[in-house]
Amino acid sequence: MRSVRLPEDLEKELEMLADQKKVSRSNIIKEALVEYMAKEKKYNKPYEVGAAYFGKHGSAESNRSVTYKSRIKDKIRDKHTD
Secondary structure (H helix, E strand, O other): OOOOOOOHHHHHHHHHHHHHHOOOHHHHHHHHHHHHHHHHHHHOOHHHHHOOOOOOOOOOOOOOOOOHHHHHHHHHHHHHHO
16 A cells, blocks of 8 residues: 655545545546556557667668768768769
């Protein structure tokens, strides 16, 4: 069991909502926490969110990130030899 301290204004809003819906304050807090945690799980996985886009327009060169310095040098050399 956990205790949660709420600001006075939020406590009053929670009490009014619980009375209006005829449910306990604990029930409202539990529902809110479940919803929040589900949302966080969904959005805290950036790889899964972007997986469909990774490599979609790739160059088919698996070593591009490793050889970028030599490619830049080659481009500069080619530019100055013209």
